[in-house]
Amino acid sequence: MKKYIFAAVAALGMTTACTDNFEDINKAPHQISEESFQADYLFLKAFFPQMQQSIYYNFGNGYGYQLQQNLNADIYSGYMTPPTPFIGNKNNATYALVDGWNSWAFNKSLDNILAPAKSVSKHMDLAPEFYGVSLILKVAGMHRVTDMYGPIPYTKYGEVNEGGGLPYDSQEAVYDMFFEELDMAISLLKDKPAIANFSEVDQMFKGDFNMWAKFAASLKLRLAMRISEVAPAKAKTLAEAAISAGVLEGGDLAQVSADGLKHPMALIKSWKDALMGAPMESILKGFNDPRLAIYFDPSDQDGEYRGIRQGIEIETKDTYSDFSGINDNVIGVNKPLLLMTAAEVYFLRAEAALNGWSAGASAKELYEMGVQASFDQHGAGDASTYLADATSMPADYVDPENAANDIAAQSDITIAWDAAASAMVNKERILTQKWIAMFPEGQEAWSEYRRTGYPKLFPVEVNYSNGTIDSEEGIKRIPYPSAQYQTNAAAVEAAVQMLGGADHGGTNLWWDVD
Incomplete structure (x- = not known):
């Protein structure tokens, strides 16, 4: 960001150094002119790397991602488990929620996404395309935050309440604003020519900008499906409009990539603090899924693919540190930060079609397109044989280190589409394959698990939540940072009232009606 600001200041100096008339002389010497602003959008450009790199957090190759997502959503999704018994094994994995960890996503997202987006919005008339992109990045980042906590500061960001803090919105109000902002972004960006100096x-x-519009429509579809249980009629209208606007398809990927930008999971891999979760082993092994060897490394212990069950008693890191890590195909140091894929969008459309909504193809066709898109994305080849498999199902989990952690597979779902099956069975089929395809994006996988209950994950064995989180239901949200109670007490207490339950990990979010 410093680089872009320096360039902006240098350019500004050049534009103010040469003046030919009295009007220009009387302009404020340090205020950028509208003409100069329109020519290069100098200051606005500085905000975009910050926003893009802060969604899947790695702004400036910082270390915040482990706290932003890896030690909460990545675990709760079933994708990964740390072999490390942090804080005497009383940590997020065992539902002893750590306030110092869980405040990161709340604070950093407000600072690194909402604040720069607010700055861009002040110049929406001068740079409407920039404003449209900022709206998309704002939604892409902040929907993850509301889906972690519930009510958040959003529509009134930048204002202060009577106590001097930020006012909160209900999650329903936040989602309503998301849809308005995405519609605005699509209208500003669709079919608009590129601006060379934005690239x-x-x-x-x-x-x-057309790809940005497709990403916006895809986010709109994602969020429409998120509210499909709590507001089905509204979700139908929104989802059909999103699909009609044009969404990600084929080999489209929404990902952040820049020279020198490092994947934050690569550093966590070097620490061996995030290994394969037991549900990944159970489902990928049971399905004989070729993506198993693409996603993960074999165990150093015996060459097998071995995952760790979440929420077990771990005495030392040495016990499980030689289990399967994540392959560099997915999180290599120079790999892009993946936010959304065409495969996910096909599965979203498949679920919409299963609901009887207009989705552009049948549920079966879209389901199979989603699987093939995921295979294509990862170089796994033709998926036709895999898609015809009507017998393979998730496998029982066996912990070679401790038999007390062994557990039977939680589902008998198979791969091949079954037109004779109930809508609920085929919904599980769609959501299970979608879960596989979205790896390693644990935030979205956790949100969809809470919304649908799929795929069926293993319950924790050790639960230190003092009864606030049900082991079978799983964790529902992250509590608000304690600092909010100290500096913004009235607002956060009002947020808890909007939440409709206690501020702990067992209270359902607005859209989680199961």
């Missing part, structure tokens, strides 16, 4: 800071689509 240098566009680390996702290199200045292609």
